[in-house]
Amino acid sequence: MIEHLLVVVLLAFLAATAIAVIRLSNLYAAVMLFGIYSLLSASLFLVMDAPDVAFTEAAVGAGIATVLMLTTLSLASDRENEKPLRRGQPLKLVVVAVTGLALAWGTLDLPGYGDPDAPAHSHVAPRYIEDSPRAIGIDNMVTSILASYRGFDTLGEVAVIFTAGLGVMLLLGRTISSGSRSKSGGRKHGGSKSGD
Amino acid sequence: MLAATAVAILVIMALALARAFAGPTIYDRVLAVNMFGSKTVLFICVINGLSGGGNYLDIALVYALINYIGVIAMLKFYRPDRDGAGCDSRATP
Known part of the structure; x- marks a missing residue:
């Protein structure tokens, strides 16, 4: 009973945060509200x-995405482009609705929350639950699935992320280091350019 | 008892959210986000008790660390010399 109340209140907070993010024009404030949004969904x-x-x-x-967005904002402008708000476009509202x-x-077809007979719980999950502590030797099932059963998949993901990070550093790292070398003058110049 | 604590924490979360929505300066919002993170840590501890001895307490510790890092990152990357020394929506008094 109390858990239902908690879920309802947390969902209401989520909706309020999402609406507030849309209405804000300062992007720093929007990033902070995104952090709150992430904490709320994690609590959920x-x-x-x-x-x-x-x-x-x-x-x-809440951690990495916030830092990434703040880093981006420190390179770009922190205001939204002023766009005139156009009203009276019922077609968009109809499409969204x-x-x-x-x-x-579509959600009506899904099995109920916590239903033990749902396909997700009756396909391979029993095998993981029964065999993974003995076969792998890790108490946490999620860890044993990610690190052992799907070891090659995780290795591939790590390679992809490493390659992406390397590419971003090669593309951006030179600009950032040369910008910081020429001290505040170059920085202000870049700021005025991005504001144009 | 734990349920009452959970409700009280939710009320405080609502107050922190109101401050984060209202602003008006960026520092108010930083403080509100920090407070919201602390309340999330407390909320996880209460959930830990409500769900009957789960092992969520280490997750609460990680949340506390992320909260700290997030606030440091915000204050490090926020540059108030951009426009109007940190008052974002005070331009219309």
Whole structure:
């Protein structure tokens, strides 16, 4: 009972944060509200007994994504482009409403939350639950799946992320180091250029 | 008892959210986000008790660390010399 109340209140907070992010024009404030959004969704995952997902959401969503967005903002302008708000476009509202209704209609086919007979819980999950502690020797099932059963998959992901990071550093690293070498004058110049 | 604590924490979260929405300066928002993170840590501890002895306490510790790093990052990358010394929405008094 109390958990239902918690979920409802957390979802209300999520919706309020999302609307506030849309209405803000200062991008620094929007990034901070994104951090709150991420913490809220992580709490929601935790209430739904998914601590590993909550862990990832907090580390990536609230930690790394916030830092990445702030780094981007320190290179670019922190204001949104002023666009005149055009009203009276019912076609867009209709498209959004129809898409939302179709998605909500699609959820009716899903098995109930926590249903033990759901396909996700009856396919390979019993094997992981019964065999993985003995076969792999790691108490945490999620860790044993990610690090052992899907070891090659994880290795590939690490290679992809390493390559992407290397490419970004090669593309951006030279500019940033030369910009900081020429002290504040070059920085102000870059700022005025990005403001144009 | 734990349920009452959870509700109280949610109320404080709502207050922190209101401050984060209202602003007006960027520093108010930094403080609000920091407070919201602390309340999330407390909330996880309460959830830990409510769900009957899960092992979420180490996750609460990680959240506390992420909260700290996030606030440091925000203050490091925020450059108030851009426009108007940190007051973003005070231009219309």
